[in-house]
Every structure is written in structure tokens, then in C-alpha cells.
Amino acid sequence: MTATAAGPVAEDLERLTCKCCGGTAAVYGAVEFNRTCEDREVPVFPPSGVDIPYHRCSACGFIFTIAFDHFGAAEFGQYIYNDAYPLADPDFADRRPASNAELLRRNFGAAAGRLRVLDYGGGNGLLARRLQELGFTGAATYDPFYAGSSRPQGTFDLITAFEVLEHTTTPRDTLVDMASLLSPEGMLLCSTLVQPPDIDQLRLRWWYAAPRNGHVSLYSPRALTALAASAGLTYGGGNELLHVFHRGTLPAFATQLVTA
Numbered sequence: 001m002t003a004t005a006a007g008p009v010a011e012d013l014e015r016l017t018c019k020c021c022g023g024t025a026a027v028y029g030a031v032e033f034n035r036t037c038e039d040r041e042v043p044v045f046p047p048s049g050v051d052i053p054y055h056r057c058s059a060c061g062f063i064f065t066i067a068f069d070h071f072g073a074a075e076f077g078q079y080i081y082n083d084a085y086p087l088a089d090p091d092f093a094d095r096r097p098a099s100n101a102e103l104l105r106r107n108f109g110a111a112a113g114r115l116r117v118l119d120y121g122g123g124n125g126l127l128a129r130r131l132q133e134l135g136f137t138g139a140a141t142y143d144p145f146y147a148g149s150s151r152p153q154g155t156f157d158l159i160t161a162f163e164v165l166e167h168t169t170t171p172r173d174t175l176v177d178m179a180s181l182l183s184p185e186g187m188l189l190c191s192t193l194v195q196p197p198d199i200d201q202l203r204l205r206w207w208y209a210a211p212r213n214g215h216v217s218l219y220s221p222r223a224l225t226a227l228a229a230s231a232g233l234t235y236g237g238g239n240e241l242l243h244v245f246h247r248g249t250l251p252a253f254a255t256q257l258v259t260a
Contacts, residue, residue, distance in 0.1 A: 013027075013066070014026070014027060015027075015055075016055050016066060018057035018059065018060060018062050018064075018223075019062065019064055019170070019171050019172060019217070020057065020060055020062040020171060020172070020219070020223040020224075020226045020227045020230070021057060021059050021060040021062070021222075021223065021226035021227075023057045023058055023059030023060060024057065024058055024059070025055035025056055025057040025058070025062070025064070026055060026056065026058065027053060027054075027055055028054045028055055028056035028063060028203065028204065029053070029054060029203055029204040030051035030052060030053045030054065030204070031051065031052050031054065031204050031209050031210070031211055032047055032048065032050070032051060032052070032211075033048040033050040033051070033052050033211050033212060034046065034047060034048040034211075034212050035209070035210050035211060035212055036087070036088035036089075036210050036212045036213050037088065037089065037207055037208060037210045037213050037215070038087070038088060038089075038090070039207070039210070040207050044087050044088060044212075045084070045087070045088075045212060052065050052067045052211040053065060053067065054204060054209065054218075057223070059222075060220060060222040060223040060225075060226050061195065061199075061220035061222055061223055062217070062218070062219060062220060062223035062226075063195070063204075063209070063217075063218040063219075064216060064217045064218065065211070065216050066169075067211070067216075068080075068169055068214075068216050069169045071169070073145070076145075076214070080211075080212065080213075080214045081214065088210070088212050088213045089213055092123075092163070093126075094126070096162065096163065097126040097127040097130060098130065100127055100160070100162050100191075101127055101130035101131055101134060104117070104131060104134075104136070104160065105131075105134050107254075108136075108158065108253060108254070109134070109135070110253075111253040112131075112134065112135040112136045112137070113135060113136075113137055114138075115136065115138055115157045115158050115253060116138040116140075116154070116155070116156040116157050116158070116183070117131060117136050117138055117139045117140070117156060117157065117158045117159075117160065118139075118140050118141070118142055118152060118156040118158070118159045118160070118181060119131075119139070119140070119141045119142070119159075119160050119161075119162070120142055120143070120159050120160065120161045120164060120178050120181070121142075121143050121144075121145065121146075121161050121162070121163075121164035121167075122141035122142065122143050122146075122160075122162075123141075123143050123146050124146070125141035127141065127160075127162070128140055128141035138156075138157075140152050140156075142181075144177065145167075152181065155181055155182060155183040155184075155186065156181055156182060156183060156186060157183050157185075157186045157187070157251065157253070158186060158187055158189065158253075158254075159178055159181060159182055159186065159187075159188045159189070160188075160189050160190070161178060161188065161189070161190040161191070162190075162191045163191055163192065164190065164192070165190055165192040165217060165219065166192045166193070166208075166214075166215045166216070166217050166218060166219075167214045167215065167216065167217070168216070168217060169216055169217070171217050171227055172227065172230050172231070175188075175227055175228070175230070175231040175233070175245070176230070176231045178231070179231045179232060179233055179245075182247070184247060184248075185247070185248065185251050186246070186247070186251060187236075187244060187245070187246045187250065187251050187254050188233070188244070188245035188246065189242065189243070189244060190242070190243045190245065191241050191242050191243070192219060192241070192243070193208050193240060193241055194219050194220060194221055194224070194240055194241075194243075195218060195219065195220045196240075199220075206218075221235075221237075224243060228245050231245075232247070233245045233246065233247060234246055234247065234248075236250060
């Protein structure tokens with residue numbers, strides 16, 4: 001994929017190596033570049049005229065596109081995370097951080113004062129600030145994709161990554177980086193929708209396959225398991241949205257985890 005004055009241009013390769021397990025991924029179909037997760041009733045943007053090809057791994061089921069792999073921050077800022085992005089994801093600025101802060105309070109509030117918490121991919125740090133207000137005195141934020149974000153020192157007991165994994169073009173590198181910041185007995189809590197049971201019927205009609213949202217990586221549980229292994233972690237499971245990764249056993253502060 002290359003960027004032009006008219007917008008992105010997709011290139012297509014017949015077979016690729018899976019970014020999660022190393023298996024073979026064949027062409028799975030294509031999605032209009034301007035499709036968003038908000039298009040389930042009325043399209044947010046007019047058609048761009050550019051189709052974005054996705055591949056699917058025959059081994060682990062991972063669905064991904066390489067159309068944005070060469071993009072840097074400038075290209076992502078021009079074509080995806082621009083001033084119109086809130087139309088594609090109206091919850092990202094405030095409602096999602098508020099909801100996620102409440103989720104963490106419910107599940108880990110009893111240990112708030114003694115946990116070092118890092119919100120990975122936290123943008124401008126709103127979630128970390130809300131956590132501090134809720135008594136998570138060790139809450140910090142780090143977003144390697146966000147301008148001006150400084151890498152934190154030390155390791156963390158709990159690392160959260162809300163709506164991060166579907167946006168990364170390098171899932172292995174991203175999870176390895178998270179793991180490098182995790183304490184030996186720590187835990188990662190990531191949110192990303194996994195493919196529904198009827199994905200073979202839906203294919204790329206699945207509403208979460210939305211290039212304009214920056215959804216370049218779409219996971220199955222098998223893909224998450226393989227991804228975890230590549231980072232020296234265990235995929236501890238979860239539900240359709242929330243997923244746990246850890247080393248060894250689940251830490252004591254998370255034994256009452258409620259993935260609601």
C-alpha cells in the first residue's frame with residue numbers, strides 16, 4: 001500500500017506469513033477503506049474507491065491486512081487518526097476511558113494502592129488520570145504510537161491495553177514490548193473483539209473489519225494463544241472482548257477477575 005495525494009492505494013499478495021503463528025495466510029477478501037465500525041446502520045463516510053485486502057491464516061485463523069504496514073505516524077495521522085477519526089470511533093475520547101476505569105476499579109480496586117498499573121497505548125493518558133483519582137496511585141500511561149510519550153522506568157504488576165491489538169501492524173513486536181514492561185508475577189489485560197463463531201459465514205462482512213478505524217489485525221483465540229507464546233506469555237483466556245496474558249500462574253490480585 002502506498003500513500004498518494006488521493007489517498008491510500010492497496011497492493012495485494014496471494015499468500016503471506018501469518019504475523020501470529022507463522023503459518024500460511026491466503027487472501028480472504030477485501031474491505032472498502034472508508035468502512036467504519038459505526039456503519040452498521042448508515043455509512044459514516046462516502047466510499048473511497050480503495051479496497052483493502054485482508055488475509056487469513058489457515059493454521060490459527062488470524063485475519064490481517066498488510067496494506068498499512070509501511071505507514072509511519074505521519075501517514076496514519078493523515079489517513080486514519082485524523083480530525084475525522086471521532087466519527088469512526090465516537091467513544092475513544094472520553095466514554096471508553098471512563099468505562100475502562102470503572103472496570104478496573106471493580107476488579108482490582110481492593111489492591112489499588114499497591115499495584116503499579118500501566119495503560120499501554122493510552123494516548124493522552126486520560127485513563128491513567130482517572131485511575132489515579134480512583135486510588136490507583138501507581139497508575140501511569142505509555143503509548144509508543146502517540147507523539148511525545150516517554151517510555152516508563154521499571155516494570156508493572158498490571159498492564160492494560162484497551163483497543164490496541166487490533167490497531168497494531170506488528171502484533172508480535174507489540175506484545176513483546178508489553179511483556180518487557182511486565183513484572184515477573186504480573187498480568188496483561190487486553191481488550192479486542194475476537195472473531196465470532198460464525199466468522200466462516202460472515203467473513204469480512206463482520207462489522208469489526210473496519211479499515212477506517214485502523215482495524216488491521218483481527219484475532220481468533222488460537223491466534224492469541226500463538227501470539228502469547230511468541231512473547232513468552234500464557235494466554236489465560238477471557239471472553240469475546242477481554243483477554244488475560246501472564247507468566248506462570250494468575251497473580252493473586254487477579255483471582256477475582258470479572259470479565260464483564
